[in-house]
Amino acid sequence: MRKLVPIAFLVVLGACASPSDGPSATNIRNASLPNSNEKIPVVELADAPLGIMGATTMSYASNDAGLSSFRSGGYVDSRLRRGDVIDVTIFDTGEEGILSTTNSKTLNLGRFTVDESGFVTLPFVGRQRVMESSPEALQSRIVAGLKGSAVNPQAVVSVVEKPANGITVNGNVRAPGRFPLTARKERVLDAIALAGGASGAPGGTTVTIVRGKQRASASLDRIMNEDRQNVYLLPDDQVMIEGDSPSFMALGAFKSAGEFEFEKDKLTLAQALGRAGGLLDDRADARNFYVFRNQPVYSDAAFAKAGKNPGAPFVTSKPVIYRVNLKDVSNFALMQQFQVQDGDILYASNAGLVDAAKLITVFQKSVATAAAPPPGGGGN
Template identity: 25%
Template sequence: MTTSSWLRATARTIAIVLGLALGVSACTALPGDGPWMGGAQGTSTEALPFDVIDLTPTTVVGYRVQAVDKPSTTGSLSAGLRVSVAPGDTLKVRIFERYAGNIFPTVSTQASDLGVQRVAEDGTISVPFVGSVQVAGLDLPQIERRIVQQLGNKAQDPEVIVEFDTVRGQTVMVAGDVKKPGRISLLEGVRSVLDAINQAGGPNGIQGATSSANALQVVVRRQGQVILTIQFSDLLAGGDIPVQKNDEIVVRVNTRVYTVLGAVQKSGNVELSKHDLSLLEALGNVGGLADARANKTGVYVFRMGDLLTNPTARARVFRLDLFQPVSIFVAQQFGVQPRDVIYVTNAPLYEYDKALTAIYRTFSIIGIGRGTLPITTTF
């Protein structure tokens, strides 16, 4: 075989190998490293199925880390809970008079108890010497004053004491992922949703762990309507509200995660550790960018639109250039949300290095390298 023939054959082989190597490198680069972001580099997004937003000190204002929103219709937890009587409750009624010899005994007499009175379906109780008393919707002091009014001049300076015997209507239901699900009496100092959950033994397996608290959601239903949906960690952070009788409180697992892909130290799903997690903290949770291969001008956050409340909402891609010093402050302000995908692109030189490495390995496989030239030639 002549030298020229060998060179031509070798050239054809190299061309085939180069084509195969580049094809292999192109095919194997995408799944492990994420999408090619060249299509999002332009400023026009009319042809894209998402909006591209450059994160700057001006644009980040609308996406800053948000504090826990306190429900505006919660009322005041410090004002105390007003427990009103409902049908099915049973009450103990005692009436005293200041002087002996009248209808009712004096305070020093033990025979003042008029027995247990059950609140009828029409909201009334029947008190001896008083008659029918409408009590539904009233608290205990109001019932006492009403009985005094209805006694009129039948008693001299009467003292009326009304207490709960059993409370069927003065409860809230706590269900779901708690240690002791069931009905909780409002008469045991329960004023808020958090009080009720604590009275039920607290969430299963929480024991004060913040990470577990972020994985639980609390739903409060009142008269068949959901009035509050909140993460348990946000409830602890100030989102508590007062409860009313017959409220239903459900504690359920709702793990919130974000995903990190690309040129980072550790990719994968990461639990959203707190309500106000920033982009800088999210990157820190995975060890930061991989210095050897990360493109610091290509940090992206993919966020789906609000499909539940606004099905026509477009997805958004936020782009951050960490080569700019101000971007560190921007990353501290940008709030990460559940289901966000953070993607760090590879540096261009790293992509070229991958292609050359694939070519070298291919040459090594087929034996083309040093020492392959023929020793003798024939003309």
């Protein structure tokens, strides 16, 4: 009868609480939100949305214009201003002109910078005021200045740099700095390329443009996939690149628990399980493997009712738990289609026998044992 007492005690104690690294399968099935007691849905993997379109939620609301709010046809002002650098080349097709003694009928005069007074000094034609002039107007003046020393002169003026009309690219790029805008009408992706490219993956990179008091953001992968997001840039635009690689957590009975970064839309649940090294054979309950997710929910109603910027997206989250039974072979195929999202928590629960063994160990340590007699403590 006495042998039944410790067993009964273990049963009662186990019903109250058992030592474990995390929640049990029963705890998870009965999980509820702390403030509302609303039960968190536990969805079997077979009933979960699969594939990239189903498993992932847009990182922006449907009415989020992103960078497309910057409407511009691009920078087209080619007038010369202080600090601009021009390249000048002259041609002479005659036999007795200034280039008659050379092997080529083309002569590159070099590059010239417009000084603070708005002038440039050119060979053969002298000092010219070019402030607010177009390259074409300067070409005509060069040709006029060459008359008399060339038979049929021609000139080409190209604007090489316009520092006053530049943009700034900062953040997670390989070569941040200030870059001039040219007649090619640079766009957002051009600016990122000028800065050496983004350091992170497109899915984890956010691009923000600041133009005066206006600011807008979009993910790099959205800009790459939506042409309207790849807007034209204007002088003094600030382009900021911020990297925040998606990550998931693996907790519980995994061989390699921890946080793991990944590229958005390119990691399946099967691959994530592999990243964590798989389940521990001597601890994990293969029938109860879970994915905890805070699903983003976008709503315009909350802002509209509050009178705060009606039409702006209001982002909330709704927890959901997906259960995976790895004893069911069909789930391995489903795991190859289920996409991991940023912030997901993978949890591998302990098998029931593991927690029971821990409880027995705790009980054994807590049982009082008779003190050993002190040395030399024999009778008098």
